[in-house]
Amino acid sequence: MSQEKLSGFVETAARESGLPGAAVGVLTGEEEFHACYGVTSLADPLPVDGTTLFHLASVSKTFTATALMRLAAEGKVELDAPVRRYVPELRLSDERAAARITVLNLLNHTAGLDWNLIDPGEEDLSLAALAVKLADLEMIAPPGARASYSQAGYNLAGLVVEKVTGLPFEKAVTSLVLEPAGLSNTFFDLDDVMIRRFAVGHNRDGDGTLRPARPWKAWRAGWRADNPGGGIVSSVSDLLRWARFHLGTGEGVLPAEALRRMRERTVELRAGTLGDAFGICWFLREVDGVRTAGHGGSGNGQFAELLIVPEREFAVVSLANAGPDGGPFNQAVVRWALEHYLGVVDRDPEPVPHDEARAREVAGRYENDAMNIDIAADGLALTLAAGIKPEIRGASETEMPPDHPPAAIGLLPGDGEEYIVTEGGLKGQRGFFTRDDGGAIVGVDLAGRIFTRRPAAS
Structure with a gap:
């Protein structure tokens, strides 16, 4: 070469x-x-x-x-x-x-x-x-x-x-x-x-x-x-x-x-x-x-x-x-x-065709100590947005890196728990969703980090 x-x-x-x-x-x-x-x-x-x-x-x-x-x-x-x-x-x-x-x-x-x-x-x-x-x-x-x-x-x-x-x-x-x-x-x-x-x-x-x-x-x-x-x-x-x-x-x-x-x-x-x-x-x-x-x-x-x-x-x-x-x-x-x-x-692995039921199951907000992940399903696509928590950004005296706006993700073949980001600054990143003993989605992994699902507002 x-x-x-x-x-x-x-x-x-x-x-x-x-x-x-x-x-x-x-x-x-x-x-x-x-x-x-x-x-x-x-x-x-x-x-x-x-x-x-x-x-x-x-x-x-x-x-x-x-x-x-x-x-x-x-x-x-x-x-x-x-x-x-x-x-x-x-x-x-x-x-x-x-x-x-x-x-x-x-x-x-x-x-x-x-x-x-x-x-x-x-x-x-x-x-x-x-x-x-x-x-x-x-x-x-x-x-x-x-x-x-x-x-x-x-x-x-x-x-x-x-x-x-x-x-x-x-x-x-x-x-x-x-x-x-x-x-x-x-x-x-x-x-x-x-x-x-x-x-x-x-x-x-x-x-x-x-x-x-x-x-x-x-x-x-x-x-x-x-x-x-x-x-x-x-x-x-x-x-x-x-x-x-x-x-x-x-x-x-x-x-x-x-x-x-x-x-x-x-x-x-x-x-x-x-x-x-x-x-x-x-x-x-x-x-x-x-x-x-x-x-x-x-x-x-x-x-x-x-x-x-x-x-x-x-x-x-x-x-x-x-x-x-x-x-x-x-x-x-x-x-x-x-x-x-x-x-x-x-x-990269190829995602499966969009499945709205599976998409809605994983949609929601997830968080760790520093960042929020928002996964949204709109009937046609599943997207992931990742950003620094607003309270942390607001309290900072210095500039911080910009957030990642919503980008398309696809679920991978199998049990629907694994995914890949297909566009944007996180393109190619893979991760998976975790379930509790009752089978409910309670977390998501992105770039090797755990994010816990926030309960939906009542």
Whole structure:
């Protein structure tokens, strides 16, 4: 596969998606291919290149997990130990859960914690304050009962790193992972970012106009407590180096066996676009008979995707600086690269014809601690809208990413509990509905997160 074909695809897809800029990298064996498109910012444009910094959002979790795996390999952390061994001040809404949650529960999203704390309060933006503030977060399942993607869980994992090393989390990850892996263009601190070329996120107004996204990191500038789950900044060149590290032996950082363990299934996932199972941090998925491990990230107008295929010594990275189309663009890049470099074809399942009775059964409002999902049936189609809760948006002192307007979804063959989004910024996302013991729909999963159904108004 030629460099020209990759560059041509990226340019065409980025233009069609209306992106200001994008950076893509492919690693196949010892060869690397880069394709950069467009500009860092519409307001102050500079060409995107291989060293341009993007906010990686949740791809940060791969660094946090790797740091904890190094501490485990050194005998300083036990993955099956309760978190309270390392964070004795941990408080949760359920005391029994607080005593039972293990480090592994945090790393594979089975702690039972809801998605995230939205506002840490004005008085303390640190990880140290997190253990106490987590008492305000709802428990959505008993520890170990099932997986539900949790930003709060990874931020708590970062506090474990901080406690065990005695260093600020960011310095600990730098010394444990970034420096020995040779990642010289990967940072947490905005002071490091601002003296280098970096991409500005963009969001679309209601009229379709792209505008710079503020704050640069969502949700809130300066909140260090969100760094373990979503605070890292890097370039396509460094992310390919990071992929090469995880495809290799881990020399100087981790035993090869520890890297392999991160890619072993720890809990199964159902009907998810992101994966069939969680390893340690990684979403694991079989595509066209080939096993992959990956992680994505969505920040404020910036989107990142990293996928590795260990058995083929292959990786693809895609970074984009506009929402909501950056996410579907990244997914299109990953699929194109898998097909054109490996001959691996990833196709969405086809929904069944619209069934109004089944559609009305699942229609309603669903919520977690931060967001609402509204699923509506109008007789012809079933739609899904997702947005930040109005009370949270109204109380915020900074701009937040725009909501996802209603977009068509289709129910998949089978029992009618699985679905796929077929248009809009969430296009391709899959999930499923959950029932109680009486058979009533009580929840929906989207992007690995649980949303509970709100009772209908009487």
